[in-house]
Amino acid sequence: MKTMTPTPDANEPLRAFVATLLDETLTSEDALYAGLAGGLPGHEAFGSDLIEKGRAAFRNARGGIQRAICPRLQEPWAQALITSQQSGDAIALAAVIASIIGSAGIGLNAALAAVLVVRLGARNFCPNLPA
Numbered sequence: 001m002k003t004m005t006p007t008p009d010a011n012e013p014l015r016a017f018v019a020t021l022l023d024e025t026l027t028s029e030d031a032l033y034a035g036l037a038g039g040l041p042g043h044e045a046f047g048s049d050l051i052e053k054g055r056a057a058f059r060n061a062r063g064g065i066q067r068a069i070c071p072r073l074q075e076p077w078a079q080a081l082i083t084s085q086q087s088g089d090a091i092a093l094a095a096v097i098a099s100i101i102g103s104a105g106i107g108l109n110a111a112l113a114a115v116l117v118v119r120l121g122a123r124n125f126c127p128n129l130p131a
Contacts, residue, residue, distance in 0.1 A: 018091050021115040035112045061106050068104035070126035082122045094118045
């Protein structure tokens with residue numbers, strides 16, 4: 001009998017990185033906001049107040065992000081990810097949200113914005129989602 005050797009998953013480093021961002025004990029919310037500010041055009045002018053600039057950028061983009069993601073998060077597949085307690089599902093949810101944000105041209109780092117949405121809670125971010 002021939003055995004198959006598993007091939008490494010090319011996405012594993014990305015999953016590990018997103019898992020680190022989602023883990024509150026490894027990455028603070030402030031670090032995510034600072035990353036958002038650092039990812040914006042002209043961020044050099046922000047000086048040392050990157051956290052507040054990132055919070056302001058996220059706050060300003062919130063309506064656009066909500067219009068882009070909230071209707072999609074009402075779909076059954078998204079609800080399954082939102083209600084799951086599995087870390088792999090949180091990573092998958094962040095990836096889907098990042099893809100939607102990136103496609104919408106919001107102007108923020110889509111991955112960091114998506115992680116913030118997941119960490120804040122999709123139901124908190126999208127008040128129209130079913131309970």
